[in-house]
Amino acid sequence: MAYDFAPLFRSAIGFDRLAQLVDTAAQNPVSPSYPPYNIEKLTDSEYALTMAVAGFGPDDIELTVQDNTLIVAGRVGDATQGREMLYRGIATRAFERRFVLADHVVVEKADLTNGLLRIAVRQIVPEALKPRRIPISSGQALPVDNEMRETTGDEATGNTLPGQLAAASLAAAGTTAQPAA
Structure with missing residues (x-):
């Protein structure tokens, strides 16, 4: 399904990324469910992404930020090779999850503890975009x-x-x- 954003573009500037985001979401109606994750808002500008990655070590997971997209990829070698598995309930299959980041959002750090990968994300608003008050003078000529x-x-x-x-x-x-x- 394609959306027509032409009416939006007639009166708005810089929203082409929004159209791309909606198109991407519409093209992938079924998102993978592995590994499960939580996104938590800690403050107005801080977020935490927590993923359950049991069986993966720090060397098995790769974090990449590219074009405002956080890519979390996990690949682990087959540690059960040569063993006879009667039941496999722990998933250690390769995965790749993508998270679209808003403008001025940076990934600060990542930590893997007890099978949970916790990624700290912060939105940093540049000084130029912060609201500022302009003083108004009265009865004085401007220099x-x-x-x-x-x-x-x-x-x-x-x-x-x-x-x-x-x-x-x-x-x-x-x-x-x-x-x-």
Whole structure:
């Protein structure tokens, strides 16, 4: 099933990743159930992903973050080779789970204890995206920065005009130039 996101794209910018996420979810209606996992919200910006990976050691599991996707893959050699198994209830088959990460989400660390793989994830909001308050002044003229004064100044204020700036920089470089009349 394909969704038409054209109406959304007419009035919104930057939501193409959302459309890709919905398409990916629609293409994989049946997700694998092995290994079982929990996703826990610890704080507003911290999460914990816990996976039950009995029979796997730290060297058997690979964590990779690629294109805002956390990939958890487990591969273990057949430790029962040469043995006659009467019943196999402990699953040690290879697996790969993918988790889509939101923007500015980083995987901080992972720990494997008692057959549980715990992955710490944190959302870090850059300073540029954090809300900031702009002070409002009343009855005061805003100061003009130096660049504005240099291009719009006059000789009475001691500022130079653009042509004089060019002549001064050429003189400093050891070249003489005649100012434009």
